[in-house]
Amino acid sequence: MKSKIFPLVLLMAAGVAQAAELRLRGPDDYPFTGTPGTDHPGFFVEATEAILASHGEQTDYKMVPWNAMIAGGESGLYDCLLGIHTSEAPDLNFTSEAWTVMSPHLFVRTEDPLKYEDLSSFQSRRVGVIKGSRMEAALEPLKKFKPGQLKAISDNAGMDELVRQLRFGEIDVIASPQREMLNYIKTHDLGKLFRDAGAFTKPVPLYVACSNKRNGPELVEWLNQGRMELMRSGKWRELKKKYDVE
Template identity: 25%
Template sequence: MNKCVLLLAVLCSALSHADQVTLRADVWFPMNGEPGSANPGYMIEVADKAFAAAGHSIDYANMPWERAVAEVRAGKIDCAVGAYKEDAPDFVYGDQHLGLDTQAFFVKKGTPFRYTGNLEDLRNVSIGIIGGYSYGEDFDEFIKQPGLSVQSISADNALEQNIKKLLAGRIVTTLDSVPVVRAKIKEMGVQDQIVMAGQFGEPTPMYIACSPAKPTSKQYVAILDKGIRDLRASGELKKILDKYGLEDWQ
């Protein structure tokens, strides 16, 4: 009888340490996509394997990026997927990033606008952006100026809405991740109608960033760091990235 009680206590203790880690972001494929799909995004697959190796599971769902950042900051959600440090400098970050993102301006084919590296190029064009994202300190400050035409969308399909606005002529350009835009316009079947109009800035590290309000966050980013290193060493990371047509960032 005592052995049964002891065994039950051990099992309960083990279960109590098996966390369900909540991850949230808007759809930003190939980094993160539709929950439960065959291709949920390479960051989600990496996180799933990293946390599983530590005895935890993940709960991944989509929501507008602005809301995801707010809820992670408040401690309602554990981590945000695909964050730049500029997005949320107060969040908890690991040592291992999950890729380098390159941003660029995109326009409808035939549109003369091109970004030459000078923010003044944007003075007389309408720009579509995603609410809650940081596009770098200089850009973020520039678009606060009065008289600029900046349209911000907060939705979990914000990029798709911006692409539709490009095609409809409601905005001149949108700024977003190059691999994400290319994946989205291919999915929408409009890859022949949208073209890149100039790279913006330098490649930026991306992270799964965790809540500054939760004591578990340092543990979670340490698990992710170890998971990324282990997956790289075993060759499993390459298999995941191959699935999405990507290469290791290191």
């Protein structure tokens, strides 16, 4: 009996190993990465999952705060990070080309005359960001320049709370990826209340980065080749149009 059970156990273990899902993670940064299990999980999510599926790989995509995503990627906890710049985790394996760009912008109430010129624009402004986000990291100089002017809102409260505080004057400015905020304004019909006050830094190229602990180089090679295949088939253009990304 034991000789029959032992091979069966081995076969079951092999089946579990083969069925292991690749752990994909991205921040709550729609349209680049968004809510899993929806019709619009994000540009990076759809493109990456389509490429990996062509290699027979199953994926497990979840949203995590930006800083947690970076830490998990560097430690090998996650297989691939979606929508990341090379400077944010330089030890990982990155796709050879950026898949799109993200523009950090400032948003204010429509009656506010603010136009960003440099950090001095914020001398008397309370700026809201999502805690643990790349926007908070990007505005680290502001924290040093004017301590107390940068207000980080818990990721659990998210954009809803930032918008509420801006609307009622508890903060003066929201720093957000332009596409994310414009989508929020459009979805919630807030075009008459808020406006874009301009970019506060240059556009940031975004890539997919995979682990340096296991099969990261192979996954990146698949992603590089798969991107070209999606472009040849027209699927790449369809996804960019669907999510309105550059």
